[in-house]
Amino acid sequence: MTLLDVRGLSASYGKVQALFDCSFSVGDGEFVALLGANGAGKTTMLRALSGIARSSGTISFDGQRLDARPPEERLRLGIAHVPQGRGTFAEFTVDENLSLGAITLSDAAQVRRDKERWYQTFPRLRERRNRLAGNLSGGEQQMLAVARALMSRPKLLMCDEPSLGLAPAITAEIFEIFKDLHKRHRMTLLVVEQNADLTLQFADTAFVIETGHIVATSPAHEMLHNQDIQKSYLGV
Amino acid sequence: MSLFFQLVVSGLASGAIYAALAIALVLIFRATSIVNFGQGEMATFSAYCTWQMINWGVPVWLSLLICLAASFIVGIIVFRSFIQPLIGAPIEAMVVVTLGLFVLFQAVTMWIWGADQRAFPSIFPDGGIAIGGVQVRISALGTLLALAIAALSIGLVFRFTRLGLSMRASAYDRTKSMLVGIKVQRMLMLGWGLAAVIGMIAAVLIAPRLLLSPTMMTPILFYGLAAATLGGWDSPFGAVVGGLLVGVAESLGGSYLPMVGAELRIVVPIALTLIILLVKPVGLFGSYKVTKL
Ligand SMILES: Nc1ncnc2c1ncn2[C@@H]1O[C@H](COP(=O)(O)OP(=O)(O)O)[C@@H](O)[C@H]1O
Ligand SMILES: [Mg+2]
Numbered sequence: 001m002t003l004l005d006v007r008g009l010s011a012s013y014g015k016v017q018a019l020f021d022c023s024f025s026v027g028d029g030e031f032v033a034l035l036g037a038n039g040a041g042k043t044t045m046l047r048a049l050s051g052i053a054r055s056s057g058t059i060s061f062d063g064q065r066l067d068a069r070p071p072e073e074r075l076r077l078g079i080a081h082v083p084q085g086r087g088t089f090a091e092f093t094v095d096e097n098l099s100l101g102a103i104t105l106s107d108a109a110q111v112r113r114d115k116e117r118w119y120q121t122f123p124r125l126r127e128r129r130n131r132l133a134g135n136l137s138g139g140e141q142q143m144l145a146v147a148r149a150l151m152s153r154p155k156l157l158m159c160d161e162p163s164l165g166l167a168p169a170i171t172a173e174i175f176e177i178f179k180d181l182h183k184r185h186r187m188t189l190l191v192v193e194q195n196a197d198l199t200l201q202f203a204d205t206a207f208v209i210e211t212g213h214i215v216a217t218s219p220a221h222e223m224l225h226n227q228d229i230q231k232s233y234l235g236v
Numbered sequence: 237m238s239l240f241f242q243l244v245v246s247g248l249a250s251g252a253i254y255a256a257l258a259i260a261l262v263l264i265f266r267a268t269s270i271v272n273f274g275q276g277e278m279a280t281f282s283a284y285c286t287w288q289m290i291n292w293g294v295p296v297w298l299s300l301l302i303c304l305a306a307s308f309i310v311g312i313i314v315f316r317s318f319i320q321p322l323i324g325a326p327i328e329a330m331v332v333v334t335l336g337l338f339v340l341f342q343a344v345t346m347w348i349w350g351a352d353q354r355a356f357p358s359i360f361p362d363g364g365i366a367i368g369g370v371q372v373r374i375s376a377l378g379t380l381l382a383l384a385i386a387a388l389s390i391g392l393v394f395r396f397t398r399l400g401l402s403m404r405a406s407a408y409d410r411t412k413s414m415l416v417g418i419k420v421q422r423m424l425m426l427g428w429g430l431a432a433v434i435g436m437i438a439a440v441l442i443a444p445r446l447l448l449s450p451t452m453m454t455p456i457l458f459y460g461l462a463a464a465t466l467g468g469w470d471s472p473f474g475a476v477v478g479g480l481l482v483g484v485a486e487s488l489g490g491s492y493l494p495m496v497g498a499e500l501r502i503v504v505p506i507a508l509t510l511i512i513l514l515v516k517p518v519g520l521f522g523s524y525k526v527t528k529l
Contacts, residue, residue, distance in 0.1 A: 052414055075417035087412050089405060100405055103398060104417035152417065 002060075003028040003188050004049075004156060009057035011041075011048045018044040019055065020212045026156070026205075029186045031178070033203035033220060035196045041212040042192040043084050046158050049190075050074055050081035062155060076104050078155035084164065084192075086145040090134030094125055097133050097144055101151030111151070118147040121177065139170035146177065157181070158190045163198065171195070175202050200224040241370040243487045249376035250459075251483020252383035256438035257453075257460030258467065258475035259387065260431035265469050266407040267427040268319060270330045274337025276453030276460065278314070279435035281341045282307040283443050283452070284349050286436075287356055296357060300440065304433050311432025315425045323424075345450040356443035379441050386437055387476050390430075394472075403427060459486075462509045467521055474521030482508065 004026040011019040018041045026032050036042050047053035051071035059066040066074050075081075080101075088097050098118065102111040119126035122143045128136060133144055142162055149157055159178075163171040179202055181187040193199040200206055200220045208216040208229060216229050223229055257276060264272045272278075282303055289299035318333055360378035364371045394400035405413045406423035413420045438460075439453055446452050463482045467474025489504035512520065 050415060052411060071414040072417040072419055075415070081415055083412075083415060087415060089408060089412060091408060092405070096401060099398070099401055100413075100416045100418075103402055103405075148416070 001028045002026070003030075003062060004190075005058075005060040006049070007058045007060075009045075009048060009055055009059065011044050011053055011055040013044075018212050019048065021057070022209070022212075022214050024207055024214055024217065026188060026190060028155075029182075029188055030205060031182045031189045031203045032191070033196075033199040033206040034190060034192045034209060035194070035199065035206055036209040038194065039211075040209045042209055043160055044212075045209065046081055046083075046160050046190070046192060049158065050079055052081075072104065075152055075154075078153075080149035080152050080154035080157050082142075082145045082149045082157070082159040082162070084160035086138075086141045088133040088136075088141050088144050088148065090132065092133055093130050094133055094136070094144055095129045097148050098125075098151050101148035102153075104152060114151055114153070118150055121180075122147050139166050139173070142166060142170075142174060143177075146174070150181075154187075156188045156190060158192075160192045161194065162191065163193060163195045171198065175199075178202060196230065197224070238370055239491075240488075241368075242372075243491055244484055245370065245372050245376055247484035247487025248480055249373075249379045249483070250487065251463075251480035252379045253438045253442045253456065253479075254459040254463045254482050255383055255476045255479025256386060256434055256441070257456055258463035258479045259390065259472050260435040260438070261460055261464045262467075262469060262472050262475045263390075263427050263431045263434070265464070266472075267403070267424050268323065269327075270319065270334060271461070272337065272431070273331070273334040273457065274314075274341055275431065275435050276439075276457030277338050277341035277345070277450075278307075278310065278432055279439035280448075280450060280453045281345050282310070282432070282436035283356065283439035283448060284345055284450075286440055287354060287443075287448055288349075290357060296359060300359070304436060307432040307436040308429040311429035312425050314432070315428035319428065320421065320425075342450050349450070351450060353447040353449045356440070356448045358444035359440070375444070382437060382441060383476070383479075386434060387472070390434075390472060399426075459483075462506060465509050466512050471521040477520060 002025045006025065007023050009019055009022045010017065022045065034042055034045060044053055048055035049059060051066070051069060051074045055067070057067065061074070061077060061079060064077060066077070089100060092100065098115050099111070102114060105111055119129070124140055125144055125147060128140065133141060136144060146159065146162070162174050175198060178189055178191065182189055191199060191203065200223055203220040206218060206220045206223045207214055216223070218226070257279070260275050261272060264270060264275070285306060286299050286303040289302065290296055314337065318337065322329055322333060358375055360375040362374070364373045366372070394404055402413070402418045403423045403426060405416070406418055406420045407427070410420050438456065442456060443452065459482055460479070463478035464475050465478070466481060467476070467478025485504045485508050
């Protein structure tokens with residue numbers, strides 16, 4: 001079943017057009033990698049989907065049209081976006097950041113249980129729950145950003161370059177968590193990366209985006225071994 | 237020594253009013269990076285509305301409640317009509333707009349009620365009580381209590397409620413707040429409403445002492461600006477401390493420094509603020525995020 005369906009999506013910053021007529025879809029429970037070089041338009045794509053960048057074209061999610069809805073409604077419908085550079089609230093505590101993730105939910109008891117659950121998944125966050133997010137290490141901040149996004153109980157988790165600036169061991173840890181969310185919780189994931197090799201090992205499907213166009217789509221394991229695509233678009 | 241304590245208490249009472257106005261200024265600055273020069277005149281307008289209702293025979297407490305609610309709505313209307321369309325505009329445009337609010341509210345007040353001074357009833361009983369040999373006016377204690385209650389409620393709401401967390405987050409970062417599903421525009425709007433309410437509290441607390449006039453809050457705005465600068469423009473707690481410090485400095489300076497005297501006492505808070513700015517440009521409790529202003 002299709003969870004997210006994007007048709008003819010374009011987006012621009014003033015006169016600079018960043019996305020051109022992009023179409024793709026993501027199935028329910030699918031782990032999708034969105035790959036591309038620096039400046040290709042990956043971040044813009046996620047921003048258009050979560051509604052913080054203006055776009056034209058149609059976006060359908062879980063059977064509903066999203067394109068005219070503001071960001072907070074899209075979040076309520078189940079799209080969570082971990083922005084590039086983590087996007088945690090640096091001057092708020094870890095615990096407050098998790099509360100902010102669940103700000104759209106009104107059942108306080110449920111929010112407490114969810115926090116407990118993600119503290120179990122990310123024990124390092126529990127140890128630092130009263131620290132300011134800005135004082136965490138890069139890896140911990142990325143985990144916090146993911147945990148915060150999960151607090152909104154999303155159907156689709158979008159994550160923008162989680163590996164950026166992290167040591168390989170920490171990156172691996174985060175991708176293991178993605179895998180766990182995907183396999184055990186049937187979470188749908190859309191992960192943007194420049195680190196193609198790593199991401200393709202975890203994803204089901206991969207899209208390649210180049211200068212605002214989607215130029216390749218294939219099962220991840222095929223792309224992992226397709227030297228042509230890797231050479232021409234990913235600069236490997 | 238007794239004179240000293242008396243001056244400190246009366247300074248604290250004035251300071252509480254500066255603090256209230258400073259809280260209003262800081263709430264708005266944090267949320268929208270705007271110094272609302274019209275805050276004091278908006279408060280004067282609210283105080284006049286209260287005076288009018290009392291004059292019509294409505295009980296004082298009911299007039300206050302109705303006008304607090306009305307101030308909240310006026311704050312929201314001002315935000316929706318003048319500020320929201322300008323979000324993201326250059327700082328100069330914002331300054332012009334809030335100076336425009338200053339002029340607009342003063343003119344409207346003058347147009348409806350004229351320039352005459354009017355007596356405003358105190359919500360506190362007359363007289364004083366002796367505390368450790370020092371005679372303290374009940375109105376001074378009441379003013380301090382009112383500030384304490386207002387500041388504490390805001391602090392508790394901000395710290396412990398979902399709404400408070402949303403408002404703090406919206407003030408801190410709009411895009412990130414939108415990403416977690418906060419209705420940011422609504423939070424900024426509530427901030428303007430809340431600031432108008434606190435401004436009105438300052439105005440009705442000082443009106444019995446200064447008499448109501450269309451320009452009553454103009455000097456108070458000045459003290460409020462000094463208090464906010466002193467405490468740090470992004471810290472409501474700093475606004476309280478800053479307001480009280482300014483009040484005490486003014487009261488002590490006006491009496492003890494012979495060259496200052498009653499007429500020049502407004503110099504004291506300015507001097508204090510300048511010194512603090514030289515030593516610590518972000519104010520006592522500010523963070524470094526806002527120094528560029
Ligand atoms: N805020 C912005 N203003 C103007 N142009 C932008 C802005 N953000 C991105 N761009 C441009 O849009 C294009 C796509 O950028 P982006 O989506 O950030 O790429 P990626 O995330 O793949 O590195 C680039 O050409 C970039 O220069
Ligand atoms: Mg990017």
